[in-house]
Amino acid sequence: MMLRSRNGNTAAPAQDSNDISVPVKRQAVNTNDDVRDQPKRKRVALSDLSNASSLSPLQYVRVSAGFFVEESMVAVSNNLLIDSSKKSADKEQQQKRRGAAKTLEVKVDETQSPSEEQSHMSNKKRFSKLREPLSDVNVSDESVVLIEDNVAEEMEVECPEYDFDAECAGDPYAVSMYAFDIFKYYVSREVKFITDLYLSAYLRHFRPKFRVGDYLKVQPQLTKEMRAVLADWMVEVQECFELNHETLYMAMKLTDLYLDRVPNVGRDDLQLIASTALFVAAKFDERSPPLIDDFMFICEDSFTREALIRMEHKMLKVIRFDLGCPLSYRFLRRYARVCKTDMGTLTLARYILETSLMFYEFVPVSDSLMGAACFLMAIRMKKLGDWNPVLVKYTGYRLGEVEPLMWRLNHMMVMRPKVYDRLVTAYNKYRHEVFFRSAAVPLLDDVFPTSEPVGPPPHLGFSSF
Structure with a gap:
């Protein structure tokens, strides 16, 4: 059986920069029914495994994990997400709701909630950051937890004179009217709480919906x-x-x-x-x-x-049919686009990010932060500059939040040949000229000894759960 061709336009890849000559992707060779010409069978994924080299509740939404939330936090129940910035229902309805179903509500102190005028402010000012982790709280199914919003602080708007999306207003495919809101929505999904009934045992932990735990403990x-x-x-x-x-x-x-x-x-x-x-x-x-x-x-x-x-x-x-999960690759492309980065630098960042897929230790890290750290590492490897106000504006992260993870990713790249010496698919892929020979670009000097385990900073890893 032959694999059908799925891409009839691989010979003319789109170029993101006018002064970059992108090599043409190699064409697939036409084949006939001869068995010798059929595609090479890939190895069975797990055939060589035998030789492989040898909460506190509510703390997930802290700034140390790289998460951002809106100033209006949400109330969490078994089946419902409620915007707590809206006026609450009258007391009678609240009592009925608590009596009819065992509901767990998380409310924001109304004295600290944003006003209606603030809730309609421009997109550039609506990111807020939790400056410190919340204290531990024991939560039972019928408890009501009041969260003080006095740790939320509005981020300073960076680089107000630069508006990449406004520059793209003439391109209908750039959806410039919605681009900023789309990625702000993806960031908000990084801290969307689990409310599914089948995960009721996890509700005590308030784990963000798309954040993966240390599942090897149960595997x-x-x-x-x-x-x-x-x-x-x-x-x-x-x-x-x-x-x-x-x-x-x-x-x-x-x-x-x-x-x-x-x-x-x-x-x-x-x-x-x-x-x-x-x-x-x-x-x-x-x-x-x-x-x-x-x-x-x-x-x-x-x-x-x-x-x-x-x-x-x-x-x-x-997964409750919810496929709208935030992806680090989408964030990376957005960051490179707003900085008008050449395709070679973006491809280098993609190589770093793709290599990280093999390392279980980086699973719990925020996708938006992973994209930012890979991009910072790529521009430093190419000596194209450093973190700047434009990146602060469109990522929501400052250098001090991104750099520790970047150095850990650099250590990962240094140690990859020693940890997984036989797993070279990504390395071989990015050695090709189609991918600008990104795997051949010299890495940064490693600031960690070789004895240091590969993984993110402790405050971003599984220990932050």
Whole structure:
């Protein structure tokens, strides 16, 4: 069985800069029915695993984790998200709600809530930051927790004279009227609380909906090395099918979310889970997604068509059909775009970000912060400058928040050949001239000793949960 061609316009990639000559992507060779000319079968993802190298409630929304929230916080119940900046219902209705269903409400002190006039202020001024973590609170199903909003502080508007979206107003494909709000919405989704009934046991922890926990604690059959092999294989499949990079990152996120929410997954099910995640992500993001038969072929029929369909149903149910998760790759592209960065620098940042997919330690880090740190590292490696007011304006992060993670990512890149010496798919991919030979660009000097474990700063890792 042959893989069908999915991209008929690969010979003329779009160029983001007029003075950058982008090499033409190599063409796929026409094949016939001869078995010798058929695509090379990819390795089974987990076939070489045996040789792989050897809350406090409410603390998730703190600034140390790189999260930002609106000045109007939300009230969380088992089935409902309520904007607490609006006028609360009368006491009778509140009592009925508490009596009818066991409701957990988180309210903002009304004396600290923003006025109606402030809630309609311009997009540039509506990000707020929690300056310090909230104190520990024991929460029961019927408790009411009052959160003081006196730690929220409005960010200073940076670089007001520069408006990238206004410059793109003439391009209808740039959706400049909505671009700022779209990414502000993605940032807000990083701290959207879980309210699903099937996760009622987690409600005591108030975990943000798309943030992945240390799920290896509930997956006794899985290891970090297994996940790294799986991520390396998913990058290979993305290249084989010529899928968008957004598809890869969404598939990786779906895989982590599934493993985080379904305990005791067997090792033999990993490839089926990853294939299903790629299949779902492709249907969400691709114009012409791969067929189920394509995944069966690439996995050498290690599962049946019916098994993948059943897993698709289960995965969508587990994530509550919510595919609008924030992705670090989307943030990275936005940051590079507003800075009018050349394609070579963006590709270098993509290489760093794609390498991080193999490292389980970086799973809990905010996607917006990961994109910012990879971009900072790329512009420093290319000696194109440093963090500036434009980046502060469009990322919401200052240098002191991004730089610690950037140095940890640099240490990750230095240690990658030693930690995962056989997992070279991303490295080989970005050595090619199509990707500007990004893997050959010298790394920054490592500020950590080789004995330092790979991972984010402690306040951004699993210990921050």
